Amino acid sequence: MTTRQNKPKLLFATSEVHPLIKTGGLADVSGALPIALQKLGCDVRVILPAYGDILESDLSLNFLAETYLPGVPGKVSLLSTHLEDSPVQVWLVGHSSAFARRGNPYMDVHGDIWPDNAERFALFCKVIVLAALDRLHLGWKPDVVHCNDWQTALVPALLKQTPEAPPCLFTIHNLAYQGLFPQATFDALGLPATLWSPEGLEFHGQLSFIKGGLVFANRINTVSAQYAKEIQTHEMGYGLEGLLQYRREELSGIINGIDDAIWNPKTDPLIAQNYSAKSLAKKKVNKTALQEMLQLPAKKDIFMLGCVSRLVEQKGVDLILEFLETITDKPLQFCLLGTGDLSFQKKFVNMAKKNPKQISVIIGYDEKLAHQIEAGADVFIMPSRFEPCGLNQLYSMRYGTVPVVHHVGGLVDTVVDATDKTIADATATGFVFNQPTVAALSEAINRAHLIFNKPRTWQKIVRNNMNADFTWQKSAGKYLDLYQIMQQPFSKK
Template identity: 85%
Template structure:
């Protein structure tokens, strides 16, 4: 329970937040969680780089302060804006050479990593730390700093050097991205020499940003309970499993939520036909629209498989390609929306040309097509090799599009396999397979198709998925409990 004495004042530090800037799931979390926390009574500020695309948008921004900092060439400017249509305040950190460039925050126009990313995000971390200590005279001091992924992971290390620092929570959204740089970069960043050790930021002779969060944060969490366990193993720990096992008493998992005002089949303006659990027949209109959009034959009895994904090996895209080779004699259709590895682009396009009656492919991303796939498909396939949380299985469930997933990470935490028992007791929400192989995926899709041919059971399963609660309020309540636990340890 929040009281005047323990009210969390949270500085939410992130490198992206929807709708201001987005490259992936971190932006969805950062755009929704702070709003849900404010609704629960937290005093929240989001701090984010002032990228060129943000400054050149029609966003209403106000100048807060301008500073020249020791050792930092050029001026630091802080602006204030709001997160979407909410009243959550966003502090935008402006610096001409570090953040004003347009496009992807991490990659140049050719898709290569910006060579000065270490300098850019180290500067961002230093500004976050100064703001957290109210050294920028913004008349607001947090008692919790919530850092997200490697781009903000130096903040706990910087704050640990100050006795009056607020508590730090570090959230791992994907351990595969660690912010690794040469030792020379550490020397160039002007960080305290004591931080260069295996108990600090050194990782096999390199500078590891993410270790700043893993070593120095008061609490660590990640975006599903299962993933919190998996990253303590050699298979998914990326060499950090020993450190994570050492800190396991302060490591936990909280599944992400979804914005159920955006992802809601009852009100979604991006789908052809709105529907609810009481009007499931209308969902078929969306399948027909999807077939038309992808130029597939208008077959009412076709079993529609959907996929919206980054086309990379982590997502099991190679398994999907191999599986699609087996569907020619089956009443299946498949719609893909995604981009990633150019070799996957070519293979999908080639496959669609060879089998245009069953396979439709769009390379890229389009919000309307993404929503229509969720509304018009019968099942949504996610054979990810690892998946810290996953959002598309949650969107799919909201739309009554039954997920078929590999038992890993957040997919394992959110999808309950359809067995005789779970169907009977009303808890089944999808189809789960335990090995990332084509036969296992094939078997799961076959199980789904068998139930699809039993309309009464299928409709019960669809309603189960639509009734599952993955709203942000539920997740935010768990974060609030975590903040309060951290603040109690101060008292």
């Protein structure tokens, strides 16, 4: 571990930041990690697009700079605000036709992917590069640029064209999303011609944004040590496993943290009853409140399973659907909050209609209900086929809601399976199954149910969860160590 002297100036580039704009876990990380790094002494600037929803909010925005980019009509502006109540500055890249539109960052209001995403995020990357080189004349130049996912992955490739560029860290939050576009798009974006090769951004005849990070970043990391290993395999490498194996010496994993100011059952204003590991009896109030919210029979002793998830195959929701077919004669309840694939949505809604006394399904997302599920359920189910890190299992553990998870990615790195040994040595925090099958999921839930009916043992596992430390402070310290390694001359290759 390096000494933490001369804390770096950091430009943190991301396509979404909670609470400004959010579609998934990247926003949670981008909203919490920079604040944790600032508390460790880093001088942090977060840079993201100035989406329409942000511009229409009541945020106080200040003008910083404007510029023109070759081939981009109109001017590009840079505005600033602050990340919640912290000193962390947020720089917003403004371009009316690229970002000031209704819909989320990647899709329109109908759920269709924006056809010009390559142009939009290439523009974003070019402005990040200008900011990193202080060519917008802001009088501030970072020591390290930290890029996240494909939307910022052209930055390392473009910075490599400039000898005085700062080093780049590229974080993979989900390798399944790569930013693939036709070769004609590469030609239209005005990128250096030398980048079009298998050693550059070409991927089987297509332009691959993510290769910009994987090939050209000084260091690569992902959001769990297990996922860093998995993406080097044929099964989870999406054709990039050879490149990741080649760069394995520069590849590492750092588990995500959670924002303890938001996800804390002792202080959470969104749940019916606050509680802690020392007042677990109060947790049952949240169970009753959840049952009443969802119009399920209010039974304190019934085994209640919860899930907050995107409804896509990656999350293993098809396994949950199969499992729910088997619960009609069991003392179980299940509640789901999520949105995603329309066919999955329809199947879950129909399942709830067939069995309204045991199953409740809410399609969409509601922050208050998400918190209440974490506080009120006995078990949280995450049967993901792959999971780079996962945040919901961490939220669940913080709330003493025991996770049932598949043995993949960050779920492996955060959840300790309950066995006789781990229960005895007070390390058990959940129930882990090894195969993505309904039989394996059912067996894990049955194991959990058996121990749930042994209240003293169950409470030990609940307390183990609530006493685990997954706050951002520890993870931010590891990132800081990585930034400082990158600043050393040997790692700027």
